[in-house]
Amino acid sequence: MTSTADEQQAAHGSGGKPEGRRERKKRETRRRISDIATGLFLQRGFDAVTVAEIAEAADVSVNTVYNYFPAKEDLFFDRxxxxxxxxxxxxxxxxxxxxxxxxxxxxxxxxxxxxxxxxxxxxxxxxxxxxxxxxxxxxxxxxxxxxxxxxxxxxxxxxxxxxxxxxxxxxxxxxxxxxxxxxxxxxxxxxxxxxxxxxxxxxxxxxxxxxxxxxxxxxxxxxxxxxxx
Structure with missing residues (x-):
């Protein structure tokens, strides 16, 4: 659950420096996967949703999901x-x-x-x-x-x-x-x-x-x- 203020803060690295293109893309990908996963969890329940289903819904590989979120719980508590x-x-x-x-x-x-x-x-x-x-x-x-x-x-x-x-x-x-x-x-x-x-x-x-x-x-x-x- 990310607010506009959170997104603005995330767009700056340590010391208030703007993040680079690669960092921004990684952050956006991570947020998108988490948001999709959370939506599925809220609809069907945490236990009923698999990581494979999340990966398919986010149009990424299962390995990509695990690269960003080592455990399934990390997808829900992404902050x-x-x-x-x-x-x-x-x-x-x-x-x-x-x-x-x-x-x-x-x-x-x-x-x-x-x-x-x-x-x-x-x-x-x-x-x-x-x-x-x-x-x-x-x-x-x-x-x-x-x-x-x-x-x-x-x-x-x-x-x-x-x-x-x-x-x-x-x-x-x-x-x-x-x-x-x-x-x-x-x-x-x-x-x-x-x-x-x-x-x-x-x-x-x-x-x-x-x-x-x-x-x-x-x-x-x-x-x-x-x-x-």
């Missing part, structure tokens, strides 16, 4: 690495005076206000998640992605704070922040599936987030506050 790294990026790029919670939950608030895919509010995302829930391999991959997200955020917090290896706080903070994001996203997806409008879903999601923040301790909310310059 896995981006999703795993997103909270860590928010923390690394936070402004002076902002804590890790400010960065991660502030990003979530923005996602909600923009009715973003990242907050579980994009049109059709409820069908996307229905497909996940009905396929054990996708549920397993989703759980693994959530674990990796928390692990990467933990590693980022250790780097940002210089915490000792036996300090449990970075791991606990990372797990709690990722869990809050997952809970809000699941609630938004469920409300969307029940027919609520974007405005209603956003209000409910923000109210849930406010409640979670009220229940959180100051130690969690202020952890890893970036020093002023």
């Amino acid at each position: 896995e690495e981006e999703m795993i790294d997103r909270p860590s990026v928010a923390v690394r790029e936070r402004e002076p005076g902002r804590s890790a919670a400010d960065a991660v939950l502030g990003q979530l608030r923005q996602d909600i206000s923009e009715h973003s895919l990242y907050a579980g509010m994009r049109e059709g995302f409820d069908e996307f998640m229905r497909c996940v829930r009905e396929a054990p391999p996708l549920m397993s991959r989703l759980m693994l992605m959530q674990h990796k997200t928390a692990q990467r955020l933990y590693e980022t917090l250790v780097e940002e704070t210089g915490a000792a290896s036996d300090d449990p706080v970075p791991e606990l903070v990372a797990a709690e922040l990722v869990n809050i994001c997952n809970l809000v996203s699941r609630g938004a997806t469920r409300a969307t599936a029940e027919g609520a409008s974007h405005e209603q879903v956003a209000r409910q999601a923000l109210a849930r987030l406010d409640t979670f923040e009220k229940l959180a301790t100051d130690e969690l909310l202020k952890y890893a506050t970036k020093p002023a310059r």
Whole structure:
């Protein structure tokens, strides 16, 4: 599920440099294969669709599909690495005076206000998640992605704070922040599936987030506050 903003960002390499023709063609081919595969999965279910059928529908060879996507689950979660790294990026790029919670939950608030895919509010995302829930391999991959997200955020917090290896706080903070994001996203997806409008879903999601923040301790909310310059 790729947005226009995602496509614009992908059209630039590291450092904001425009990608070359070959890189652009590879990116477009990868996206096309993934989009076709996702459409088939949503129509018929993940387990019912074979890689050979995807290759035929995309007019490429089976080997080409596997070159871009080593596992069938990769076709569905084609933005896995981006999703795993997103909270860590928010923390690394936070402004002076902002804590890790400010960065991660502030990003979530923005996602909600923009009715973003990242907050579980994009049109059709409820069908996307229905497909996940009905396929054990996708549920397993989703759980693994959530674990990796928390692990990467933990590693980022250790780097940002210089915490000792036996300090449990970075791991606990990372797990709690990722869990809050997952809970809000699941609630938004469920409300969307029940027919609520974007405005209603956003209000409910923000109210849930406010409640979670009220229940959180100051130690969690202020952890890893970036020093002023």
